[in-house]
Amino acid sequence: AMKIGAVPIPTNTNLRPEDYLYLLRDSRAVALVVSEPLLPMVAQLPREQLRYLRHVIVVESAPSASQIAPPAGASSFWTLLATSSPELEAEPTSKDDMAFWLYSSGTTGFPKGAVHLHRDLVYCVEYYARGILGITEHDRTYSVAKLFFAYGLGNALYFPFAVGATTILYPGRPEPAAIFEVVRRYQPTLFFSVPTSYAQCLAAADTADPPPDFRSVRHAVSAGEALPPSIYERWRERFGVEILDGIGSTEILHIFISNRPGAVRPGSSGQIVPGYQAQLLDEDGRPVPVREVGNLLIKGQSTCAFYWNKADRTRQTILGEWIRTGDKYWLDEDGYYWYAGRSDDMLKVGGQWVSPVEIENTLVEHPAVLEAAVVGATDADGLVKPRAFVVLRPDQQPSPALADALKDFVKSRIAPFKYPRWIEFVTELPKTATGKTQRFRLRQLGQPQEER
């Protein structure tokens, strides 16, 4: 798509029909390319609300494997391929042309489309992929994070393609057994994953047959959320490979602060990636001293140009050459950055965004629930998961059965990984004078009892 000058928007495949409706309407995409298993999902979308959509292309898993004929008005990918010219002249795009967008969730649950230019990915290849990982054409990359995440898109598509390396794509769910098998069979040299999956792999490693082996891996990378030091240590002991934790974002496209091979400080996000600059500022915009927490701003040439159709959010986030990450960090004397949480209430669960507001709104749809507030809490592996505080309606009694029912309720209505792992029944929620829930007060209540 980029080669012909079109602007693709890779999209999460685990969304619900209303999410796809939102993305199609917000982006005004003219063409939808959908894999066959997802077709029933998009087929339910109300056609009259899709003013801009003109083409639907169905990608069957293989040329002859089509289960269903494309619905009226849709075309078959394989048929188009077979009847099109094998020649493709590239559109003469410039480095400042729009290249692709990536949607990222917001606090209200409405995703924002980050508009990236052609130059952005070249920059990430030069400074992170070559600069930190030393990627060459001899590498084989395998990314547990899928291509529709900014993280997976670099790891599995434009990093390897830029240098002539090989990429390993696994279409199924990235469960530990599948990951072990892919690594055993295809021997990646660069392995990319998220903390939750590293923890799951460690838990599954002892009973796996054959035992997992990561000796082909030169560098293992973690991003998406903070990597607890315990997972770093256990992974190194078990597999003899260091995990390089680094922070990236959809807006900055890939990793801009990273641990380096041989110089890891477990628990930190590492040092600034050359090519980027960082500032840690207090609430008044003044630089904070060493070891004091500040708001992280970043400057670099891979930052998105703007959020589509969201001028206010763009102006709040992009300040000339600098971009607000929304993260709090502190810096040590040696230039290592230590993550200290988000400035908003958003959570990262398994490397994916979770809006507390979305879970709260879902919980209050349950007939037993009056009010709900959601914050992050850490589980036994040190990873963040949603925890809900629930005020019941007067005629309702708290019980473990009701807590389970509420978890199932959330799982059935929004993406299942967002369900609250702990439910605490309370008689009221802490509120400000203006009636806003004070999530920070709930975060201070201490950790939940283990009940996973």
Ligand code: 3UK
């Ligand atoms: C958080 C981290 C602590 C942080 C991403 C690698 O995660 C990526 O992009 P998203 O837009 O989220 C960005 C936010 O996630 N975060 C990411 N990595 C870390 N927090 N330690 C980390 N190592 O809040 C950040 O602002 O989904 C990751 C490459 C490209 C990416 N887009």
